[in-house]
Amino acid sequence: MSRSATGLAAERERLAGAASEVERLIAELPAPAARDDVQRDAAAAAHASVRALRAGFLAEHAEAVYAELTAGRRQRLRVDALVTVAAERFPGLVPTTGQLAAERALPQSGKEGREIDHGIFLRGILRSEPAGRHLLESMLQPTPRALRLLPEFERTGVLETESVRMERRDGTARLIMCRSDCLNAEDERQVEDMETAVDLALLDPAVRVGLVRGGLMSHPRYQGRRVFSAGINLKAISAGEITLVGFLLRRELGYLHKLRRGVWHEQPGRWHSRLVDKPWMAVVDTFAIGGGCQMLLVFDHVLAASDAYLSLPAAQEGIIPGAANLRLTRMAGxxxxxxxxxxxxxxxxxxxxxxxxxxxxVEPDQLDAAAEGGVARLAGDAVAANRRMINMAEESPDELRAYLAEFALEQALRIHDGDVIDKVGRFAGRRA
Structure with missing residues (x-):
């Protein structure tokens, strides 16, 4: 065994032992929501001690850990599968499946905050150039659900899901977000449906351009009006239903990155690129708030009604607006x-x-006509190649990787901080 392998094995054992001791201490305490100040401080100190070990372990061994989890980078694991395998192979490095299931059943205010350990792990992996690049490429693969639905979509040109409807017409995949009850506020269901739709539009050879728009709303305040998106579903955060891996990182590494970069599709004889990418247009009716505004930063053409508005209230909500801190600074200064x-x-x-x-x-009554003109321009023969080069110049995969490495931990810390829990709890209470 090499010296580095010997060091990895020893530190692996030390981490597992330290994590086991912390779990013993935590088990002796009341549930998080029932702890007094002394007990909360004791839990925080215990978690901090082992988290320092995890961070140090990954700073030294992230590349070796990732290589073991992915058979020397020969296997492509999505983030959810990666953390599951890591829990099995490296005890104490990330939460177990059982621990995560217990957390998922609780409201945000009652959680232990175990996703912070996912943040530590994924920061370490994404900071590693070979491991992080491989993970980004793995997340650009089409989802199994999309591959299963592709033959039917190619035949009919129609996709119907709970939160997204898509129709292929005249070479354009027209993707309508249709969560009418919550103004297209995003949760894990919508992220799943959006990634499926984006994959299908990219993989279908009959599609040249993608268009994204909000559907007609049933919400009392916006009855019969189109709305682009109200951002993240704060009620779902309060209920503990927004996870780092299943929503916050899947969204950034999944459909948003695919809108910009394309889908990773390995085909025999496709020698010039493994990415299939196409131009995308967004049409904004009424507003694009939070995550809706973040989405606009990856589109090639954004059309808006003159009475619409854009906002990113994440700082007021206490969280980080995805990759907007990276993209908006370049775009707007x-x-x-x-x-x-x-x-x-x-x-x-x-x-x-x-x-x-x-x-x-344009004026609201001119949106439909302007949208048709926009997709016609994006269907030009040289558009795809030029957008590809613009996107590479504007945001390289390594720049996004480095940003998301820090985002993974910072957002995990924010989502479990007391001020966020209090704010989303009050919002959920008002909605109830």
Missing amino acids: ARLARQIILGGRRIQADEPAAALLVDEV
Whole structure:
């Protein structure tokens, strides 16, 4: 056994032992929601001690850990499968399946915060250039669900899911977000459906351009109006139904990254690129708040109604707005990005600053016609190649990898912080 392998084995055993001791201490305490201040401090100190070991272990051995989990990078595991295998192969490094199941059954205020350990693990993996690159590529693969539905979509040109409807017409995949009861506020169901739809649009050779728009709402305040998106579903956060792996990272590494980069599709004879990418257009009716606004930053053309507005209230909610801190700064400049993200500035589609975020603004009754003109322009023969080069110049995969490495842990810490739990709890209470 080599010296590095010997060191890995010893530290692996030490980590497993330390984690086991912390679990013993935690088990002696009341459930998180029932702890007094002394007990909360004791739990925090115990978690901090082993988390320092996890962070140090991954700083030293992330590449070797990832190689073992993926058979020397010959297997492509998505993030959810990766953390599951890590729990089996490296005891104490990440939460077990049983621990995660117990956490998932609790509201956010009652959780132990075990996803913070997922954040530590994924930060270490993404910081490693070979491991992180391989993981990004693995997350660009089409989902098994999309591959299963592809033959039917190619035949009919129609996809119907709980939160997304998509129709292929005249070479355009028209993707309509249709969570009418919650104004297209995103949860794990919608992220699953969005990634499926994006995969199908990219894989179907009859599709040249993708278009994303909000559907007609049944919400009392916006009855009969189209809405793009109200962002993350705060009620779902409060209920403990928004996870780091299943939502926050899957969204960034999955359908949002695919909108920009394409889907990783290995085919015999396809020698020039393993990525299948296409131009995308967004049409914004009424508003794009939070995650809806984040989505716009990866589209090739954004069309908005003159009475629509954009906002990123994540800082007010206490969380990080995905990769918007990376993308908005480049797109709009550092000062305006700070005003929007840190200060909560709302951008009206018809004000001058909106020109940095929106390509075209028309009156609401002209949106349909303008959308058809937009997709026709994006269907041009040289558009796909040029958008590919623009995206590479604007945001390389390694830049996104480095950003998401830090995001993985920072967002995990935020989502379990007391101020976020209090804010989303009050929001859920108002909705109830």
